[in-house]
Amino acid sequence: MIKALRAVFARGATDKNSELTFRKGAPAAKPQVNCRQLCFFAAFFLPVSKLLEAPSLLARYAAGDLLVPALMQYLLQTLALALLLFVLSRLDKPLLQAIADRFGQWTAKIICFLYAAYFLFSALLPLLDLEKFVYAAFYDTAPTSFTFAPFFLLSAYFCVKGLKALARSADLSLFLFLFPFIALMAMSVGQTDFTAVLPVFGEPFKGVLKGFSATAPHFADVALFLPLFCGYRYKKGDGKKIVASYWAGAAFVLFFLVVFLGLFTTLAPREHYAFIKVAQYFPALGTVGRLDLLFSYFLTVILFFYGCLPVLYTVEFFSAGINSDKRVLPSAVLNLALLVFVFYFNQRYNAVYKIFENAYPVFWAFSVVIPILSLFLLLKKPKMKKDGGRVETKEAKDA
Amino acid sequence: MRPFANSFSPFSHTFSVNSLSLSLEKNLSELKKLLPSEDIFHYVFQTEDGVSCALLYADGIVNKQLLGDLVARPLSRLNLKRELDELPEKPQKDGGRVEVKLQIIRRATLFPELKEKREFQDAVKEVLDGNIALLIDGISVILIVGAKFLPVRTVMEPPTDVAVKGPREGFIEDIKVNMALVRKRLKTPDLRFETVKIGKRTDSSVAICYLDGISNASVKDEVKEKLKEIEVDCILDSSYIAALIAPHKHSIFKQVGTTEKPDVFAGKIAEGRVGILVDGSPIALTVPFVLTEDFQSSEDYFVSPFMATIFRAIRFIALVIAILLPAFYVSAQLFKMQLAPIGLMLTILSGVKELPLSPSLELMVVLLLLEILKEASIRMPKYVGMSLSVVGALVLGETAVNAGFLSTPTIIVVAFSGICLYTVPNFVETGSILRWIFLIVAGSIGPFGVVLALAFVLYYLLATDAFHAPLLAPFCPFTPRDMRDAIAKYNMQSLSKRPSVFGSQNKTRMRFDGKKIKKEN
Numbered sequence: 001m002i003k004a005l006r007a008v009f010a011r012g013a014t015d016k017n018s019e020l021t022f023r024k025g026a027p028a029a030k031p032q033v034n035c036r037q038l039c040f041f042a043a044f045f046l047p048v049s050k051l052l053e054a055p056s057l058l059a060r061y062a063a064g065d066l067l068v069p070a071l072m073q074y075l076l077q078t079l080a081l082a083l084l085l086f087v088l089s090r091l092d093k094p095l096l097q098a099i100a101d102r103f104g105q106w107t108a109k110i111i112c113f114l115y116a117a118y119f120l121f122s123a124l125l126p127l128l129d130l131e132k133f134v135y136a137a138f139y140d141t142a143p144t145s146f147t148f149a150p151f152f153l154l155s156a157y158f159c160v161k162g163l164k165a166l167a168r169s170a171d172l173s174l175f176l177f178l179f180p181f182i183a184l185m186a187m188s189v190g191q192t193d194f195t196a197v198l199p200v201f202g203e204p205f206k207g208v209l210k211g212f213s214a215t216a217p218h219f220a221d222v223a224l225f226l227p228l229f230c231g232y233r234y235k236k237g238d239g240k241k242i243v244a245s246y247w248a249g250a251a252f253v254l255f256f257l258v259v260f261l262g263l264f265t266t267l268a269p270r271e272h273y274a275f276i277k278v279a280q281y282f283p284a285l286g287t288v289g290r291l292d293l294l295f296s297y298f299l300t301v302i303l304f305f306y307g308c309l310p311v312l313y314t315v316e317f318f319s320a321g322i323n324s325d326k327r328v329l330p331s332a333v334l335n336l337a338l339l340v341f342v343f344y345f346n347q348r349y350n351a352v353y354k355i356f357e358n359a360y361p362v363f364w365a366f367s368v369v370i371p372i373l374s375l376f377l378l379l380k381k382p383k384m385k386k387d388g389g390r391v392e393t394k395e396a397k398d399a
Numbered sequence: 400m401r402p403f404a405n406s407f408s409p410f411s412h413t414f415s416v417n418s419l420s421l422s423l424e425k426n427l428s429e430l431k432k433l434l435p436s437e438d439i440f441h442y443v444f445q446t447e448d449g450v451s452c453a454l455l456y457a458d459g460i461v462n463k464q465l466l467g468d469l470v471a472r473p474l475s476r477l478n479l480k481r482e483l484d485e486l487p488e489k490p491q492k493d494g495g496r497v498e499v500k501l502q503i504i505r506r507a508t509l510f511p512e513l514k515e516k517r518e519f520q521d522a523v524k525e526v527l528d529g530n531i532a533l534l535i536d537g538i539s540v541i542l543i544v545g546a547k548f549l550p551v552r553t554v555m556e557p558p559t560d561v562a563v564k565g566p567r568e569g570f571i572e573d574i575k576v577n578m579a580l581v582r583k584r585l586k587t588p589d590l591r592f593e594t595v596k597i598g599k600r601t602d603s604s605v606a607i608c609y610l611d612g613i614s615n616a617s618v619k620d621e622v623k624e625k626l627k628e629i630e631v632d633c634i635l636d637s638s639y640i641a642a643l644i645a646p647h648k649h650s651i652f653k654q655v656g657t658t659e660k661p662d663v664f665a666g667k668i669a670e671g672r673v674g675i676l677v678d679g680s681p682i683a684l685t686v687p688f689v690l691t692e693d694f695q696s697s698e699d700y701f702v703s704p705f706m707a708t709i710f711r712a713i714r715f716i717a718l719v720i721a722i723l724l725p726a727f728y729v730s731a732q733l734f735k736m737q738l739a740p741i742g743l744m745l746t747i748l749s750g751v752k753e754l755p756l757s758p759s760l761e762l763m764v765v766l767l768l769l770e771i772l773k774e775a776s777i778r779m780p781k782y783v784g785m786s787l788s789v790v791g792a793l794v795l796g797e798t799a800v801n802a803g804f805l806s807t808p809t810i811i812v813v814a815f816s817g818i819c820l821y822t823v824p825n826f827v828e829t830g831s832i833l834r835w836i837f838l839i840v841a842g843s844i845g846p847f848g849v850v851l852a853l854a855f856v857l858y859y860l861l862a863t864d865a866f867h868a869p870l871l872a873p874f875c876p877f878t879p880r881d882m883r884d885a886i887a888k889y890n891m892q893s894l895s896k897r898p899s900v901f902g903s904q905n906k907t908r909m910r911f912d913g914k915k916i917k918k919e920n
Contacts, residue, residue: 016644036877138847139734148843154855165862168869171877172861297850304854 001205011352032231033167039245041170041228044177047249047256048302053129054218054253055260059268061211064196065267067201071210073206073219074250074342074378080222080368081246085239087374088229096230096320098377109372112321114316120334125217125356127342127347130307133273137296145343148158151304152335157368159315159331163231166312169305176302181252183260187292192262216360220367221246222368227313241303276297311335318336407592413731419517423451423536430532431453433523444471447478451536454544460529462548469510470533470544477507504535504542512545524602548920549573556579557659557681559824564701566662574604574678577661581674583610584665589613592676595626598634601679605640608664608674615902618687618866620674626675637680644686646865651832654865656685656692657825661696672904673866687868687901690860691885693825694718699888707888714822715886721819722833725762725851726841728812730759734845750806759842765805765813766838768795770831773817872900 050070058066091098100108131148139147158166256275263278264271271277279292281284315331345352419426427441430547430869434455441455447919452474454466482503483496507514516522522532522541529547545617554576556562557569570577578592589611597605605626609619625644634640656672658664659681667685668674675684694714719854730813731738732747754761772791776784820830833856840848873881881898883889895909 040877054830134847138845138850143734143845147847150844150851154851154858157855158858161858161862165858168861168875171875174877176857205664216711218642226876227715281903287740289743290737293735293738298848300850301854302858304851305858 006176019276029385032162032164032235034232035235037167037170038042038225038228038232038238038242040174040240041225042242042246043248043252044173044319045306046224046246047128047252047303048173048177048299049306050218050253050302051299052133052273054215055257055274056269056272057215057218057262058211059258059264059271061214062208063203064198064261065201065208066261067197067254068201068208070219070250070254070257071214072208072212073349074247076364076368077219077221078243078246080371081225082239082243084222084225084229084371084374085234085242087238087377088232088234089236090378091234094230094233095226095374099374100379106397109321111315113141115366116317116321117227118362119313119317121309121359121362122217122220122223122305122366123314123338124341124345125352126310127338128345128352130303131342131346132349133303134277136273136291137276139302148190148342148346149339151307152339154304155308155311155338156331156335158305159312159335160327162327162349163227163312163316166305166309167228173302173305176185178286180298181256183295184275184279184292184299185255187282188259188263188284190283191281192259193265194258194262196262196265197258211217214357214358215364217356222371223363223367224309224313227316227370269312311338334356416698417911419519419539419541421537422540423453423534424776426534426539426541427455429451429532430526431689432630433519434526439526443473444475447475447476448480450479453534455526455532456536456546457526457529460547460549461531462546464618465510465546465548466531466544468548470508470531473507473509474504477504479503479565497540499540500535501539501540504533504538508533510544510546514542514543514545514870516541517920525733527602551576560659560663560697562660562696562698562701563694565697568661569659570661570664570676570681570683572679572681574676577681577683578606578608578675581662581665581668581676584661585610585668590668593623595623597626597629597631597640599630599632601633601635602669603634603679605634607772608668608676610668610671613669613671613672613897613903613905615687615867615904618902619690621866622673622675622686634677635679636683637677640675640677641684647863650863651829652690652863652870653693653825654686654688654870656688657682658684660697660758666697666700666881669686671897673902677881687866688870689788689872689900690870691873693823694886695884708886711886711888717822718830719820720824721816722830722837723849723853724816725766725812725834727836727846728809729759729762729838729841730849733842735823738846747808749919752807753803754806757836757842761805761809762838763842764814765809766835769813769817789889867902868900873898 054070058069062069088095096108096112099111101341125372128150135142137140252276256278259278259397260271261268263281276293276296278294280290282292285291311331311334315327315334318330319325319327412913423443427443431439431441438458439455440458441453443451443453445451454471456466479500483499486499491745501515507596514525515539516525516532519541522543525543526532529549531544533542533544535542551573552571553613554571556567560569568580570580579902582590587610591609591611593607595605595607596602606620607619607626615689621645626640629643630639631639631643637657641657645654647654658667661683664674664683665687672685672687675686677684694711696710699710702710729737732751734742751758751761756764772787772795776787776791779787796805801809802808816834820827820834824828835850840852844851857871860871861869863870868874872878873885878899879898880898881900883893884898892909896906897903897908900904
């Protein structure tokens with residue numbers, strides 16, 4: 001039994017080495033992530049996270065203008081993503097290796113630990129949201145607090161399988177996201193009042209700004225690309241494809257927001273876990289039962305993967321920071337800690353939510369500012385004289 | 400051939416084996432010492448000029464007709480001395496004389512399949528394999544006569560893979576016949592068979608089969624390497640080999656493809672896979688294996704692509720129903736009633752309200768009954784099969800419902816699930832295990848557990864590779880070109896390229912519209 005478990009939790013033969021490595025002089029590893037997987041990740045994997053709590057939050061602050069803060073978020077993230085892709089297009093090595101070569105190993109280690117801490121922090125609210133969603137979507141009556149605990153088994157498994165498996169799950173998200181999403185939307189549009197979003201800018205801009213800042217944790221997507229970019233080599237034209245895919249994902253979310261507002265109008269701020277509710281008014285469901293729930297459950301598979309994502313990234317960045325390929329122990333400890341956190345804080349959701357509501361600078365710092373700062377990687381490294389003094393680069397001399 | 404390994408010899412005890420001598424008596428007694436079994440016969444006779452010869456063979460597995468007509472009778476009429484005297488140039492050395500004698504005997508026997516063995520162990524292996532050892536006085540070489548005649552059944556349609564349209568031939572237990580059935584379909588010099596012997600006691604022939612220049616060399620090498628590493632007592636069926644070469648030993652999912660049909664096997668080899676044939680098994684193995692293969696039937700290629708797509712979709716949907724329906728049925732009753740329409744749920748609830756068992760326990764009991772009936776119907780003699788159906792369907796089913804022990808909806812759910820599972824016969828074992836897992840999880844934590852288990856299974860599958868191919872290919876990694884023959888089946892012209900997941904060296908397999916096949920690599 002132990003052998004079987006060990007075999008199940010073993011990393012695949014191709015994943016023995018972490019994609020997040022920056023050992024000095026190490027040969028560039030074979031890319032584990034390709035452009036198609038990044039596109040699918042952007043178009044079909046990331047949008048599902050915005051269908052859970054973000055719609056009701058946006059409706060709460062921006063009401064009829066909920067599309068505006070969402071669009072602002074996407075524009076901000078697209079700017080950071082485009083700049084990051086521009087940097088990648090100029091690098092001939094993995095991102096982390098480039099940071100280590102340009103700014104030194106310790107800088108790379110500090111970045112790893114900072115991002116590990118960031119992802120750990122960013123995992124907290126989504127986990128609580130996910131737990132609440134599970135209780136609402138899967139049960140008629142409230143189950144025991146430990147019902148959610150098995151999720152951490154999946155999370156631990158997710159962590160030990162590494163980024164290559166994550167990239168493949170992006171491939172699978174095409175089927176698990178697209179078909180159920182289309183089915184749900186097809187069931188919903190008939191009852192939607194599309195005029196609910198009009199007039200645009202009909203609400204006070206302060207509310208829009210508040211919606212913009214409060215939903216920052218839900219839209220901090222560029223940070224989620226970073227570990228995948230560490231196992232990816234840029235090819236000409238990839239940038240356009242990835243940004244276009246990101247906007248395809250944005251289109252899904254924006255359309256969903258329109259349907260959501262059109263269905264629930266003034267009740268929208270109170271309609272949490274929107275995607276399990278949008279199709280419930282489809283007339284045929286009265287006869288055939290809640291068929292829409294089955295589609296929602298398929299979307300939930302991706303949502304579960306998404307819930308594991310920050311935990312996986314924490315383990316990956318932490319392990320990269322300590323230059324270790326071992327994943328089992330860190331993931332076991334981390335998931336156990338998160339299980340305790342969820343168990344303890346599930347009755348204190350509002351306290352955690354308050355922290356996250358005001359934590360937008362943290363999310364923007366890690367998903368926008370630091371990726372933009374990666375432009376510094378493109379600066380030429382100043383050559384050092386043998387005696388330790390600086391010499392001017394060729395470009396500086398020419399200038 | 401696998402070298403004879405002393406550390407893993409087919410003999411249970413060691414002998415101080417002497418080298419072959421010129422004396423027939425000594426050689427024969429040494430061989431009888433190595434083969435003391437009562438079914439090993441020997442027959443001693445003399446040539447016309449009085450040279451003693453002996454034939455040693457295992458009874459029942461040699462062609463005695465051939466033995467008499469082509470070996471014993473010609474030799475008994477042979478005058479070795481006269482033949483030697485009539486030679487224009489007489490050999491001076493003893494070694495030369497032996498060679499000449501052997502040539503004369505070879506000519507006299509008229510038998511095409513003759514091998515020389517100079518070690519007792521080699522001769523013993525040949526005799527056990529069904530060949531005949533010919534010993535001649537004055538010659539320190541054992542001639543092996545390939546008169547093997549093993550009892551084999553005729554080539555017939557395999558019971559597990561019945562096709563309404565298309566070829567009906569199936570593999571049998573004889574590897575030579577199976578190799579011939581493959582060769583019959585792939586008449587190309589690129590078709591290669593490489594044979595190894597595996598099994599301490601069975602010494603079974605295992606043939607690796609591939610198309611040179613088309614199969615992935617690294618897969619072929621990996622298979623060879625894994626077969627070399629096998630040190631096992633018996634290989635009685637190809638399933639032993641499948642289990643021993645599988646990269647993930649504890650997985651419930653198949654990692655090696657199986658087929659009983661030579662046309663399917665040839666098709667898979669032509670796609671770039673590597674095949675394995677095992678002597679004594681009618682089931683051929685193919686690697687790499689991807690899960691979608693289980694949804695494909697040979698018939699899909701003999702009907703219109705639209706029908707093939709519909710059949711595959713039906714199989715896929717049926718499998719999903721087979722695995723998840725019992726779990727969702729239990730979940731709906733225990734945790735989330737909205738999963739079923741309200742009218743249906745009221746009917747179910749009215750049927751189950753006075754049952755002594757909980758919904759999950761009730762379903763487990765019925766599922767267990769189904770598994771028992773299935774197992775019994777396979778094992779028990781055919782003439783009691785009818786009684787079993789009556790007992791199973793009427794006594795157990797009907798009476799249990801009437802007695803208020805089980806509910807009708809539960810029996811319907813299990814029966815439907817059971818039928819659905821058999822739409823994909825190659826997935827029955829795995830599907831059955833998965834159905835139990837999902838049912839247990841559903842009974843414990845409800846639909847959340849089912850979806851979580853589904854996520855776990857999907858993530859396991861997408862992260863698992865076997866023989867350089869991901870199990871979930873072509874869905875994951877997503878390969879649009881390979882999707883043309885996954886769940887959907889495109890027309891033949893669209894399948895002009897071999898599936899890329901197998902890493903074939905030559906990617907093009909079809910010429911159409913006047914385009915010539917481009918030789919790649």
